[in-house]
Amino acid sequence: MAERFMSESSSNRRRALQATAIAIVLIGAIGLFGSRFYQTVQEPHWDALSRAQAEAVQRLNLTRVDFVERFVGDRPYSVVFGANANGEDVAVWMWGEDGLHIERQQDGLTRDEVKALALKERPEMQLLRISPGKLGETYVWEVFYALREPGGTRKYYDYYSFRDGAKLETYRLALERE
Template identity: 35%
Template sequence: MGTGRKWKVWLLTVAILVGAVILASWMFTTVMDDEWGSQREAVQSAYEKTILTKAVKVDRFVGEKSYTVIQGEDKIGQPVLVWVGQDEVRSEMASNGITAEQAQNQTLAKQPDAEVLRVTPGMMNGTAVWEVFYKQLPEGEVKEQYYYDYYRFADGQPVDTWRLSIQ
C-alpha cells in the first residue's frame, strides 16, 4: 500500500470517528432537551414560589407522582429543599429534617455490607422522604440484590423498603 493511500485511509477513519462523535452528541442532546427543560422550569417555579434563591442540585424523583427536587439555599445561605410536582410546590428548610448522610447511615446501620449507590429526596403519600438506593449480596446468594429504603425527612423514621426483583 502506497503512502498516499495510507493517508487517505487514515483521514477517512478520522472523519468517520469525528462524525460518529458529533452524531452521538447530537442524539444525546436531543434526547435530554426535554428533561433539561423540565428541570429549568421547575427551578424557575421554585424561585418564584419559595424562598429558594440558589439551586445547587436538581434531582428527579419518580414515585406515585413525579417530582423535581431542588436542593439549594435561601437569600442568607441557609440550605433549602424544594419539591416541585405537577400541581404543587413544597419547600422545607434542610434544618427541619435529617440529612442525606443520616439517611444513608441508617441504611448502613441495618445493612452494614450494603453499597449505597444514591440518596435522593422524594415524596411518598404526601410525606417528604429520603430515598436510599443500594445493593448488597444477601447471605447464601450468588447474585446482588438492589433495594430502596425510604426514611421520613422530618424525623428519619423508616417508611418502607422495596426490593427490586427484576434486574
C-alpha cells in the same frame, strides 16, 4: 524490482493514510451524533430542572439554589434545595401547576445522614444514588443500592422519612444473574 517495491510501499502508505483518515472521520461522526443523541434524550430532563429552579426562585423568593433533582413516584416531582429570603435552608417539593411543599432543612436529615443510616444497616451495599422524593403522603429520602447475593446482584430502594430518618419501606428488584 526496486521500483516495484518502492511503488508498492508508497501505495501501502497511501492506503494506510486513507484508512486512518476514514477512521478519524467515522470516529468524529459517531462522537458528534452520539453527543447530539445524548443532548436530545436529556433535554426534557434538563428543561424540567431549569423550570423548577426558576419557579422556586420566583414563587418562594429563594435567594440561593444549591441543587435541583427530579423524582418520579406516583407523579413527577422537582425538589429544589436552597435558601429563602430569611436565610433559612429549605427543601421544596413541586409538582403539577400548584403542588408545593416546603421543609426547613434543619427539620430533616441531610443526604450524608441518610447515607450513614443506610450504610450502618447494610455496610456491604454498593450505593448507587440518594434522592429526595415522596412515598405516599410522606416526604422521603430514597436510597438506591445494589447487593451481591448468591447467583447475582439485586438492587433495592429503601425509603427513609425526610424528617426523622425512620425507615419506611424497602422495594426489592429482580435478581440480575451473572
